[in-house]
Amino acid sequence: MNRNTILTVLSIVLLFLFVWYGEHHFTAYTIRIWENTAIFLMLAASYNLINGVTGQFSLEPNGFVAIGAYVAAILTLTPAQKEAMFIIEPMVPWLAHLHMSFLPALLVGGLVTAFVGFLLGFPVFRVRGDYLAIVTLGFGLTIRVISNNTITITNGALGLKGIASYTNIWWCFGWAVLSMIIIMRIVNSAFGRAMKAIRDDEDAAIAMGINTFWIKMAAFVIAAFFEGVGGGLLAHLITTISPTMFTFFLTFELLIIIVVGGLGSMTGTVIATVLVIWGSELLRVVEQPMNIFGLHIPGIPGMRMVIFSVLLIVIMIFAREGIMGQREFSWDAFFNFLKKVRARR
Amino acid sequence: MNLTIVLQQLVNGISLGSLYGLVAIGYTMVYGVIRLINFAHGDVMMVGMYFAFVGVAMLFLPWWAAFLLSMIATAFVGVIIDRVAYKPLRNASRISALITAIGVSFFLENLFLVVFGGVPKAFPVPSVFGGAINIHGVIFPNIAIITPIVAMVFLAMLLFILHKTKYGMAMRALSLDMETVRIMGVNVDMVISIVFAIGSFLAALGGIFWAMRYPAINPLIGIMPGLKAFAAAVLGGIGSVAGAAIGGFIIGVSEILVVALFPALAGYKDAFAFLFLIFVLLFKPTGIMGEDLERGRF
Numbered sequence: 312m313n314r315n316t317i318l319t320v321l322s323i324v325l326l327f328l329f330v331w332y333g334e335h336h337f338t339a340y341t342i343r344i345w346e347n348t349a350i351f352l353m354l355a356a357s358y359n360l361i362n363g364v365t366g367q368f369s370l371e372p373n374g375f376v377a378i379g380a381y382v383a384a385i386l387t388l389t390p391a392q393k394e395a396m397f398i399i400e401p402m403v404p405w406l407a408h409l410h411m412s413f414l415p416a417l418l419v420g421g422l423v424t425a426f427v428g429f430l431l432g433f434p435v436f437r438v439r440g441d442y443l444a445i446v447t448l449g450f451g452l453t454i455r456v457i458s459n460n461t462i463t464i465t466n467g468a469l470g471l472k473g474i475a476s477y478t479n480i481w482w483c484f485g486w487a488v489l490s491m492i493i494i495m496r497i498v499n500s501a502f503g504r505a506m507k508a509i510r511d512d513e514d515a516a517i518a519m520g521i522n523t524f525w526i527k528m529a530a531f532v533i534a535a536f537f538e539g540v541g542g543g544l545l546a547h548l549i550t551t552i553s554p555t556m557f558t559f560f561l562t563f564e565l566l567i568i569i570v571v572g573g574l575g576s577m578t579g580t581v582i583a584t585v586l587v588i589w590g591s592e593l594l595r596v597v598e599q600p601m602n603i604f605g606l607h608i609p610g611i612p613g614m615r616m617v618i619f620s621v622l623l624i625v626i627m628i629f630a631r632e633g634i635m636g637q638r639e640f641s642w643d644a645f646f647n648f649l650k651k652v653r654a655r656r
Numbered sequence: 657m658n659l660t661i662v663l664q665q666l667v668n669g670i671s672l673g674s675l676y677g678l679v680a681i682g683y684t685m686v687y688g689v690i691r692l693i694n695f696a697h698g699d700v701m702m703v704g705m706y707f708a709f710v711g712v713a714m715l716f717l718p719w720w721a722a723f724l725l726s727m728i729a730t731a732f733v734g735v736i737i738d739r740v741a742y743k744p745l746r747n748a749s750r751i752s753a754l755i756t757a758i759g760v761s762f763f764l765e766n767l768f769l770v771v772f773g774g775v776p777k778a779f780p781v782p783s784v785f786g787g788a789i790n791i792h793g794v795i796f797p798n799i800a801i802i803t804p805i806v807a808m809v810f811l812a813m814l815l816f817i818l819h820k821t822k823y824g825m826a827m828r829a830l831s832l833d834m835e836t837v838r839i840m841g842v843n844v845d846m847v848i849s850i851v852f853a854i855g856s857f858l859a860a861l862g863g864i865f866w867a868m869r870y871p872a873i874n875p876l877i878g879i880m881p882g883l884k885a886f887a888a889a890v891l892g893g894i895g896s897v898a899g900a901a902i903g904g905f906i907i908g909v910s911e912i913l914v915v916a917l918f919p920a921l922a923g924y925k926d927a928f929a930f931l932f933l934i935f936v937l938l939f940k941p942t943g944i945m946g947e948d949l950e951r952g953r954f
Contacts, residue, residue: 368751370758438937441693441754445886446937449930452883460923559879563762570755613774616766623759627752628744 315642323488330484342480344592346548349483352584353490354541355568356577357534360494362566363575363637364503365530366510368440370562371431371447374454375424375535377557379542381458381465383420384474384552386411392473396466403463413477417486417543424539425532432528439513451559458554470553471546478548486544490537495577497533498639506530510575567623572633579635591615660793665916666909671800671869673908674807678862679885680892680900681814682734682855688831688895689851691750695757696737697859698882699764702875704730704860705779705867706768712780719782727860734856735849743845768875776872785868803865810858811901818897823850831895880926884911887933893943902944907932 333345358372385406388396393407401407411419435446458465465471497503505526508516516523546552568587572579597614626633679701686694694700707729711722741760745753781799788797818824826847829837838844866881867873888907892899907929915922936943 366751368754434934434938438941440750442890442937442941444754445693445883445890446930446934449883449887449933453927453930456924456927563758566755566758611770613766613770617763617770620759620763620766624741624756624763627756627759628741631748631752 318642326484326488330480334480343548344588346478346480346483348584348588349480349487350541350544350548351565351568351588352487352581353537353544355565355572355580355584356491356494357537357541358565359569359572359575359577359580360497360506360534361527361530363569363573363580364498364510365506365527366513366575367436367527367530368444369435369447369531370444370559370566371450372538372565373557373559373561374447374451375428375538376542376545376561377451377454377458377554378424378427379420379539380546380552380557381420381471381542382423382539383416383543384471384546385409385464386416386419387413387475387477387547388471388473396469396472397463399467399469400462402466406464413475413482413547417540420543421536421540424542425536428532428535429528432531436524436527436531448559448562451557451562455554455557458557465554468554470551470556472551474546474550474552476547476550478544483544483548486540490540491577491581494533494537498577502526502529507575564619567619570623570626570633573635573637574633575637576633576635576639578638578640579633582634591619594618661916663794665912667794667796667800669909669912670905671803671908672912673905674804674901675862675866675869675904676881676885676888676908677901677904678807678810678858678865679881680889680904681811681897682859683886683889684892684894684897684900685827685851685855687889689827689834689848690742690746690753692742692753692757693886694855695754696760696764697855698878698880698885699761700730700734700737700856700878701859701863701866701882702768702873702878703733703764704856704863705873705877706772706875707860708864708867709777709779709873712782713777719780719784723864726864727857730860730863731853731857734852734859738849738852743848765875765879772875774874774876776874779867779871779873781868781871799865799868803869806861806865807901810861811897814854814858814897817854823847827851884929887929887936890933891936891943896943899944 330345333342337345354372354376361367361369385393386409389410390408393402397407431447431450435443435450438446459468461467498506505516505521508519508521509523509526513523542557549556564587568583569580571587572581572583594615597618598612679697682697682700683694686692686697704726707726708723711717711726712719715722717725737760741756742753745756785799785802788795789801790796816824818827826837826842827850829840829842830844830847834844837847862881862885863878866877884907885904888903889900890903891906892901892903910932911925911928914928915925
C-alpha cells in the first residue's frame, strides 16, 4: 500500500468515527440532516457522473429515485400491510405476497432502476445536447404520471405508508462512501477517460474509436443504479412515499449541487452537497417569523426556493466553474500545496 | 361513437391545439435565433395569466385593457429575462444557458408562489367568452371558437412581420449566422430582445386563453402546457413558426382524441406529449417543417 491509499483509508475511518460520535451525541434533527446529506451525496455524485463527467446534460434523477423508492418500499412492506393499505384496488397478487429484508430490497430497487435506465438509454442517447435534457425531463414526468395511475402497483396518489424506518445514519454513510469509491474508480479508469473525452468533444471521441453510445449508456446505467438505491434509502428514511414527492424539484436540487460544486468534479460535489443541504436548513430562518428590535417580520414561506434559483442563475452567469471546476482533490496536490506553504514561510 | 361526438372533440382539440401553437411559437423563435430552449417559457405564460388576473380582479380594469396590458407587460418580462439571465451567456456553452433557463423557470414559479400563494385563484372570465352555441347537437363554447381565430390572426401578423419587415428579415438572418449579421451592422441584441418580446407576448395571449378555458390558475400551471408546447415546436420542426402552429394543432387534437376514444387512458394524458416527442425525435428528428436541426429558417 502506498501513502495515498493509507491516507484515504484513514480518512474513511475518521468519517465513520464521526458518524459513530454523531449517532451518540447529535440531536435527532442533526442526525436526520446528516442522513439526508449522505443520501444526496450519493444521488448527486451519480448525477454528476452523467452530467459532469460524461457531459450528457439530462434531467431524469427524480424518475430514477422514484422507481428505486417504490420498488424497495413495495418489497419491504409486509403482505398484511399491503392488504390494509390498498383500499382503492387490491395490489396485483404477485407483488402482494413478495417480501424481502432491507438490503436485498435496496439492491433489487437499484437493479430495476438500472434496467429502466438501460431501456431508456436506447431512445434518449440518439439525441444530444438540449434535446436530451427535454426528453429525460419528460421521462421524469412520465414516471410520475405512471405512479399516479398504476393503482394496483403503487396505490396511486395515496402513496405507500408505514414503510419500516430501516435507514439509519450508518446505512446512509455506508452507501455514500461505497458509491463514491466506485464512482471515483470509474472516473479514474480508462472508462472514465472515455467519458471525459465524450464530454470534451464527442466527434473527436468517435474519431478516436470510442463507442460513445455504450460509454454513455454505461454512465447512465451506473448512475441509475445508485439513484435507485438512494431512492430506496429515502423511502425507508421518510417512511411514506407518494408520487408528489418525486417532482422535478428533486432534480433541481441535485442540479444546484453539481453546478455549485463544479460540473465534473466529485470533490466539488461533496463540498456542495454539504453546503446546499446545510445551507437550505439554515435558510429556514427566512421562512420563519422574526423579531428584530421589536420589529415583527412575518416569515415568507417559499422564500428559500427563490433564493436558490437566484443563486443558480448568479453562479451560471458569474462563476460557471463552480467551486472546483473540473479539478479533483488528490493527496499529491494536497502535499504539494503544504510544501509550497512551508517554503513560503 | 357518432359524428356529433367526434365533431365535438375536434372543436375542443382545435382550440386546445391553437393554445399550444401560440406558446410553441415562442420556443421555436427563441431557439431559432439563439439556439436556446427557453425553459422558462411556460412560466412566462403563467406570468401573463397572473398579470391579467391582477388587472381584472384586483385593479378592476375592463377585460380588454387588462388583457392587452398583461400581454405588453409580459413581453417586457421576457425582454428583461433575456437581458439579465441569457445575454451574459451568449458566448458560453449551450448547456450553461440551459441551466440558467431552468433557474429562471424555478425563480418565476417560486416568486409567484411567494407573492400569490399556492392556492389556485379563480380567473374571472369575461362574459363575451362565457357562453356557447349549439349547432345540431355540437356545442361550440364561445371560447373554443374565438381561440383559433385569435391564434390565426396573430400567426398571420407574425408571419407578416417575419417576411415583410426589416426586423423580420434581421431575425431570419440571425437564425442563419449571428456573427455575419452583427458585422453587417445590425443591432443583434435589439433584434433578440424583439424576438423575446414577441414570444412572451404570444405566450401571455396563450396563457390568458388557457386561463379562460381552465379558469383556476396557480403558479405551477405553466409547466405542463409549456412542455407540451415544446413538444409541439419540435414536432413542427424547431425553428419554424408555421411548423410550431401545425405541431400545436396535432398535439392538441391528438391529446383530446386519445382521451375521448380511450377514456381508460385519461390519467396518462400528460405523458402522451412526451411519447410523441420521443417518437418524433427517433424517427423524424427534424420535425414536419424543419429540414436540418442546425439551420433555422422560421
